[in-house]
Amino acid sequence: MPACRPGAVSLVTGAAGNIGRSVALGLARSGVRVVLADLASAADGLDESRELCVAASTDDYTNASDHRTVTFDVTDFGEVASAFDRVAAEVGTPTLVFNNAGYQGHFANLVDYDLADLRRVLDINVAGVFAVLQSAARAMQAAGVGGAVVNMASMAGVSGAPNMGAYSTSKAAVIGLTKSAAKDLAPLGIRVNSVSPGFIGPGFMWERQVELQASVPSQYYADTFDEVAEQMINMVPLRRYGSLDEVAGAVLFLLSDAAGFVNGVNLEISGGGA
Ligand SMILES: NC(=O)c1ccc[n+]([C@@H]2O[C@H](COP(=O)([O-])OP(=O)(O)OC[C@H]3O[C@@H](n4cnc5c(N)ncnc54)[C@H](O)[C@@H]3O)[C@@H](O)[C@H]2O)c1
Numbered sequence: 556m557p558a559c560r561p562g563a564v565s566l567v568t569g570a571a572g573n574i575g576r577s578v579a580l581g582l583a584r585s586g587v588r589v590v591l592a593d594l595a596s597a598a599d600g601l602d603e604s605r606e607l608c609v610a611a612s613t614d615d616y617t618n619a620s621d622h623r624t625v626t627f628d629v630t631d632f633g634e635v636a637s638a639f640d641r642v643a644a645e646v647g648t649p650t651l652v653f654n655n656a657g658y659q660g661h662f663a664n665l666v667d668y669d670l671a672d673l674r675r676v677l678d679i680n681v682a683g684v685f686a687v688l689q690s691a692a693r694a695m696q697a698a699g700v701g702g703a704v705v706n707m708a709s710m711a712g713v714s715g716a717p718n719m720g721a722y723s724t725s726k727a728a729v730i731g732l733t734k735s736a737a738k739d740l741a742p743l744g745i746r747v748n749s750v751s752p753g754f755i756g757p758g759f760m761w762e763r764q765v766e767l768q769a770s771v772p773s774q775y776y777a778d779t780f781d782e783v784a785e786q787m788i789n790m791v792p793l794r795r796y797g798s799l800d801e802v803a804g805a806v807l808f809l810l811s812d813a814a815g816f817v818n819g820v821n822l823e824i825s826g827g828g829a
Contacts, residue, residue: 556800557808559651561586565810566642566649568592568629568687569656571600573758574707576607577799578653581807583608588621590642590649593656595626621646629656629683639690643698650702651810652691654684657707659760660721662767673721680725685732688747692740701744705809706733708821710753714829717775718768726751730821737819746818748809753825754787756796793826 559565565582569575570591579589589608593601601624608622623646627634642649660676661669684706695702711719712726733749740747755761768776769783776783788794805824808814 556581556584556804557811557813559585559587559807559811562588563651564588564590564647564649565651565653566590566592566691567653567655570604571597573760573799574802575653575655576604577803578655578806579604579608580611581803582651583611583622585807586612587651588646590646591622591624592638593626594628598626601626629687630678632686635686635690639694643694648694648698648700649691650695650700652687652702652704653806653810654687654704655707656683659763660719662718662771664718664771664773665720668720676721676725680722681728681732684729688732688736692743692745695745696743703746703810705806706747706749708733708749708751710751710823710825710828713751713821713823717773718771733821734819741818746814748817748819749821750802750805750809751821751823751825752797752802753823753828754791754796755799755802758799761796791826791828795826797824797826
């Protein structure tokens with residue numbers, strides 16, 4: 556795994572979830588101090604992620620008390636801003652930020668899609684990502700330091716996934732936001748990139764999307780779990796889904812100094828699939 560700057564403070568949203576946990580662990584292994592953020596309702600998962608980070612920190616740069624948890628809802632702009640203020644005062648300014656919290660939304664054809672769910676998806680995946688990015692940039696600006704942010708997009712936002720109209724819309728917006736923010740924040744020494752994982756597994760999101768695509772009638776997928784899983788794998792030139800470690804590796808690269816001249820890029824982690 557690429558190593559990030561030891562001793563730096565990082566903040567990972569969605570850190571109780573699969574990808575957030577995996578990136579938090581990679582950061583901890585690099586000797587980075589990790590602030591693990593998620594919803595208050597995910598506090599148990601957040602504590603588990605923190606324990607794993609503590610166990611992974613066997614270097615000189617960190618000790619158990621360096622990894623903290625913080626809870627906020629990314630859609631509550633006041634909560635996001637005050638969480639960043641608290642973290643900056645108590646731990647230090649996060650200079651490596653993985654803006655990852657997200658919600659997949661319903662699976663339904665566009666003609667049937669529930670507009671209330673559309674609003675929820677956009678609120679979490681777009682407004683939430685925007686708010687975290689803004690608070691992170693304000694904190695770095697106030698401290699007079701630069702840093703790096705990686706926003707979580709998705710191949711759904713690159714190619715448009717069937718039955719995922721709201722999610723695809725939201726992730727395309729994240730890619731646009733990334734490119735715009737990369738320009739706005741460059742003068743502050745803050746790089747902004749995004750990652751777009753394709754099919755990643757095993758785990759909850761893989762199973763949920765296979766199951767739900769099988770349950771919605773469409774010309775693109777069959778109606779059983781096994782057939783849909785096979786169809787999805789056959790769409791990937793490398794003929795497998797990606798692992799959590801492979802997502803974490805790409806995120807850590809973008810957060811590391813090795814990517815010091817990489818800015819405004821959306822990195823596809825898809826095995827070559829569209
Ligand atoms: N797993 C995949 O196949 C895949 C592929 C492409 C993109 N992604 C994206 O990666 C990110 C992480 O996905 P994951 O697979 O780890 O899913 P996950 O469900 O395991 O994790 C998502 C986390 O986000 C948190 N979250 C949701 N709403 C929130 C809110 N309002 N405020 C704060 N936290 C909130 C959840 O509590 C959860 O811990 C998401 O943005 C997702 O869209 C995942």
